[in-house]
Amino acid sequence: MGPAMEYRRFGKTNEMLSVITLGGMRFKHGWDAPRDRLPKDALDNCIDSTRRAFECGINHLETAYGYMKSEHLFGAALKEIGRPREEYRVMTKGAPMTGEETRALVELQLAALGLDHVDFYGWHGINNEERLQAAVMPGGPVETLHRLREEGLIRHVGFSTHAPLSIILRAIDTGLFSFVNLHYYYFFQRNLAAVKRAGEKDLGVFIISPNEKGGLLWNPSDKVRSLCEPLSAIEFNGRFCLSHPEVTTLSMGMHAPRHFKQNLAILGGGENFSATDWPVQERMDAVWPGISNRCTLCDECLPCPEEINIPEVLRFRNLLNGFDMKAYGRYRYNMLEGKGHWFPGTFASKCTECGDCLPRCPEHLDIPRLLKETHRQLFSLPTFIGNRLSDFKSAVLEFVRKIISR
Ligand code: SF4
Ligand code: SF4
Incomplete structure (x- = not known):
């Protein structure tokens, strides 16, 4: 039995989320079109992962329309597991470009998830000026998301971003969002100002991909491995992220039951950056x-x-x-x-x-x-x-799916 799960307030949404989120981007066969055909081994893996997450105290599942099968996998897994709806929170995302597209897309996503509402809806990828303007234009997608919130289909509206810092700060400052999903890890601290600004404005902060884009930390270099001892690189980085009180939850990239143990190790059983962890940061900072x-x-x-x-x-x-x-x-x-x-x-x-x-x-x-x-x-x-071959394969499969579904 490891340390107990920790829960933090997700900014002004006032929801208490587990500090570890089960992200749905990388489930087995998840990127193979068509999105609604679920191979048995993929579904079994999603059911086992989701069940294991609930057993560990994880109460937050995250997915997106852009993750191909992911919403359908979660939908089928949640139906199979039958956990009471009030015991978990679901975040999904999408990047509709107009108001009309927004309503149709959200309805499609809810059907895939088998839910009558999602707790959090993030406009997916405010990555540059053009996408920021498209998202927040009057009568546009974010305005429509707020209408859907008033209708009860969505409980809170936020955004995800891979943008330069200046764009993230401007998106936060629009006042339209209750949470932000962004990149911030030990090896990429450029967005600290956005984490702080989100905290000042009481937005929930969700950290994207701390293990993978944060440094391929399940397979660190020998130097990183030795600098982090007695922690693993995953533990050090997870605790580093959680040492910021503004940060609510981390999407650790677990997509099979065998991944849980090393990720749950970030839980410190109390303060997340303990006396043992500080010397590790000092050694890392000295480099x-x-x-x-x-x-x-x-x-x-x-x-x-x-x-x-x-x-x-x-x-x-x-x-x-x-x-x-x-x-x-x-x-x-x-x-x-x-x-x-x-x-x-x-x-x-x-x-x-x-x-x-x-x-x-x-x-x-x-x-x-x-x-x-x-x-x-x-x-x-x-x-x-x-990389190009795998992008090409996905594009071809998606094209074929669109032709078939016409
Ligand atoms: S010298 Fe600098 S600005 Fe010019 S092409 Fe190279 S990187 Fe770009
Ligand atoms: S320090 Fe780096 S980011 Fe800054 S101007 Fe020089 S090269 Fe560019």
Whole structure:
């Protein structure tokens, strides 16, 4: 029997959520079209995972229309498990672009989930200026979501984001949202100001993907592993996130019962950053000043005419040089140019050495040289091709599904 689950208030929604959320993005076969055909092994896995989550005290399930089968899997699993509805909370997300689309999409999602309401609905991916404007325009999707809230189909409206900090702050400041799903982890602290602003405005804060996008922490580099001892990298990072009182819950990426043990270990049984945890953070923090030509992620060098996401590329360089995080750097770097607004930017090899960015860098970094060096270290043709093939397969399956459903 491990430490008891902790519950925190999800900002102004006033809902008490478990600090660990069962996220539904990565269930077995979850990304295979069609969305409503559920292979038996996928459904069994979702039922077992959801049941295990409830047994552990997890009371928050998170999904999205964009996660293909996920809403249908959760819907079937919840029906099978039969847990009383008032004992758990459900978040789903979608990115309808107009008011009319919004109502139709939410009705479709509720049908897939087998629910008459969801507790939290997040507009999915306020990732840039254009999407922020589309979401919040008068008569647009967010306004319609609030109408659906008044009608009882949704209890609270929020948003998820992969945007630069300035856009996240503006979205929070619209006053239209009760919660925000964002990236913030030990290895990416750029959004601290957004976490703080959300806290000041009493928005609930949900951390996206702390283990995967937060550093592939189930398979850390030897250096990270040894710096984190006696904690695991997952434990350290989870407790680091929860040491911020503004943070309510973390979506840990568990998608099979075998993943629970290592993730539940983040529960400290009391204060989440204990006397044992602080020396780990001190050891980790001591690495940063020694990173040569360290980028501080200030964004001052942007925009680049070649659309290179300079701070993100140099963040991978920081992590490679400071923490030997080559697997993580390769995994993320080779996603560039393939994920649209979810992960914008071109490869660093596109740098023409025009020099525009140089006078804007307060650290006086030789940005073109550092970019080229990072590209040499992280670009991997097999990974690049593998990513494109899997995106292509998903696009083809979705296209076929649309044709069949016509
Ligand atoms: S020097 Fe390279 S990175 Fe800097 S602005 Fe020009 S193309 Fe972009
Ligand atoms: S201006 Fe310099 S320190 Fe700031 S993000 Fe760009 S490269 Fe990094």
